Amino acid sequence: MHPLVIYVDKTGMSKKDISRACYALKTLLVLAGFSWRFVSSLPPEGADISYGVSVHDTRISILRARDLSCTRPQPRVVSCDDVFFLKFDESSPHFPPLLRLSNPGLRRHGNRLVLHEDIVFGTYYLLNGLHEASIKRGKWDSCDLSTSFLYSQDILQRPLVSQWASLLRHEFREHDPIPPWPNGKTYALALGHDVDYPEMVPWIESLRYLAQYKAGAKVRELIDILKGRESFWRFQDWMHLEKLRGFTSTFYFCSFKGSVFRYLTKAPDPFYDVHSARFRDLFSLLRDQGFEIGLHPSFLAYTSRQQFQEEKSSLEEASGVCVLGNRHHYFHMDPENPTRTAQLHFELGFLYDSSLAFSECSGFRRSACHPFRLYGETSGKELGVLQLPLTLMDDHLYWFGHTVPYPDDMAHVAALQASVAQLQGLFVANWHVRRFNSTFFPGWTRGFEHLLTLAKRGGDCYCDTAVAIARHWIFRENLLLTSSSCDI
Numbered sequence: 405m406h407p408l409v410i411y412v413d414k415t416g417m418s419k420k421d422i423s424r425a426c427y428a429l430k431t432l433l434v435l436a437g438f439s440w441r442f443v444s445s446l447p448p449e450g451a452d453i454s455y456g457v458s459v460h461d462t463r464i465s466i467l468r469a470r471d472l473s474c475t476r477p478q479p480r481v482v483s484c485d486d487v488f489f490l491k492f493d494e495s496s497p498h499f500p501p502l503l504r505l506s507n508p509g510l511r512r513h514g515n516r517l518v519l520h521e522d523i524v525f526g527t528y529y530l531l532n533g534l535h536e537a538s539i540k541r542g543k544w545d546s547c548d549l550s551t552s553f554l555y556s557q558d559i560l561q562r563p564l565v566s567q568w569a570s571l572l573r574h575e576f577r578e579h580d581p582i583p584p585w586p587n588g589k590t591y592a593l594a595l596g597h598d599v600d601y602p603e604m605v606p607w608i609e610s611l612r613y614l615a616q617y618k619a620g621a622k623v624r625e626l627i628d629i630l631k632g633r634e635s636f637w638r639f640q641d642w643m644h645l646e647k648l649r650g651f652t653s654t655f656y657f658c659s660f661k662g663s664v665f666r667y668l669t670k671a672p673d674p675f676y677d678v679h680s681a682r683f684r685d686l687f688s689l690l691r692d693q694g695f696e697i698g699l700h701p702s703f704l705a706y707t708s709r710q711q712f713q714e715e716k717s718s719l720e721e722a723s724g725v726c727v728l729g730n731r732h733h734y735f736h737m738d739p740e741n742p743t744r745t746a747q748l749h750f751e752l753g754f755l756y757d758s759s760l761a762f763s764e765c766s767g768f769r770r771s772a773c774h775p776f777r778l779y780g781e782t783s784g785k786e787l788g789v790l791q792l793p794l795t796l797m798d799d800h801l802y803w804f805g806h807t808v809p810y811p812d813d814m815a816h817v818a819a820l821q822a823s824v825a826q827l828q829g830l831f832v833a834n835w836h837v838r839r840f841n842s843t844f845f846p847g848w849t850r851g852f853e854h855l856l857t858l859a860k861r862g863g864d865c866y867c868d869t870a871v872a873i874a875r876h877w878i879f880r881e882n883l884l885l886t887s888s889s890c891d892i
């Protein structure tokens with residue numbers, strides 16, 4: 405594969421700036437499917453892309469933001485040709501006057517393209533959550549969405565980083581980029597189920613049933629709940645639904661056994677015991693049928709490496725598999741610094757994590773609908789664990805529905821699916837196991853089934869377990885890396 409030549413003008417950049425820029429450029433190029441050769445002086449034969457303070461005679465010139473500090477105020481969102489950009493500099497005196505006067509975002513000069521807004525710094529900024537500094541947190545560290553930059557700017561459902569990668573893929577399409585997904589499929593789908601509360605506590609649920617249905621509650625239903633004839637143990641229902649249509653998913657289990665007392669006083673952890681015979685039988689069934697078993701760490705697992713390790717080992721012992729996938733209960737990574745938790749994931753031997761999402765609203769919390777890696781500020785390199793960013797879960801549609809701009813669940817699923825498919829991205833869905841119970845959650849499987857229908861209808865969707873998708877992505881990433889070089 406012939407690499408793209410990327411000229412990075414280091415003038416005025418610190419070592420850290422250069423390292424972050426290389427990380428961001430690599431990420432964009434991996435997403436787009438190109439290998440690269442980074443150079444710090446313009447070669448006589450020219451370069452494909454330049455990144456610096458002025459326009460060069462390259463196919464694409466990316467103009468660098470003047471201030472690469474991470475303490476800047478939040479940028480402004482501008483759009484051009486349906487692509488959205490972050491405007492970090494309100495005035496850019498080093499830009500040629502003609503370009504400064506032009507519309508924001510990008511401008512074409514014949515075969516050349518000038519990007520006025522810094523998509524390299526923007527990629528680093530978004531993927532690593534620098535825009536999240538303003539977010540206020542509530543109970544259980546839930547994010548107050550109204551204080552989120554992406555939500556307030558109405559770009560939570562527009563994955564900007566993936567858009568920029570798509571722009572590069574299109575501009576250099578004659579270089580034959582490596583397609584993102586196998587067998588000519590356009591986009592990927594990872595289905596998953598967090599296992600929070602699979603064993604109903606009858607007295608709690610009878611109260612909940614009365615609260616939910618009030619005067620409409622039926623005595624017979626109440627008796628069924630109290631006698632244990634209603635169930636949240638719906639694993640086989642999900643497996644059947646998926647198998648019937650040719651899909652396979654991942655179930656994320658919590659191996660830490662909480663209690664009602666702990667729930668009320670300390671942390672909202674699940675209550676079940678993965679070492680019981682019932683769970684051991686279930687693990688055997690899941691393994692035999694090709695479903696993945698992942699970890700759903702307890703609410704505070706990230707605070708103790710030892711505790712986290714014990715939870716992983718405990719699930720591995722109970723399930724008989726090496727656990728490679730992870731999604732935190734309540735998406736609860738270190739709220740001050742999620743990257744610190746991601747570092748822990750790598751040290752504990754996870755291949756991927758899928759916790760970077762907001763509980764209250766669907767979309768792209770780090771503005772990407774592709775697998776990516778976070779940047780380690782200490783090491784100056786990308787972290788070893790892959791991020792599979794969550795797109796949508798049941799709660800987004802049926803619990804926090806009031807914060808979703810689409811009142812219709814089916815339309816919302818279709819809009820997200822179309823946007824991921826258009827960018828050749830990855831759609832990660834999470835439907836909790838108990839949501840198959842239609843007494844408590846009437847109609848909650850509708851959005852999930854619609855997603856499967858859309859995936860089948862187009863014939864262009866690659867669906868596999870999350871770990872298989874992560875392995876595919878890492879293989880592809882390594883292919884690109886072997887033909888890439890950095891002379892900076």
Ligand SMILES: [Zn+2]
Binds near residue numbers: 700733
């Ligand atoms: Zn959970």
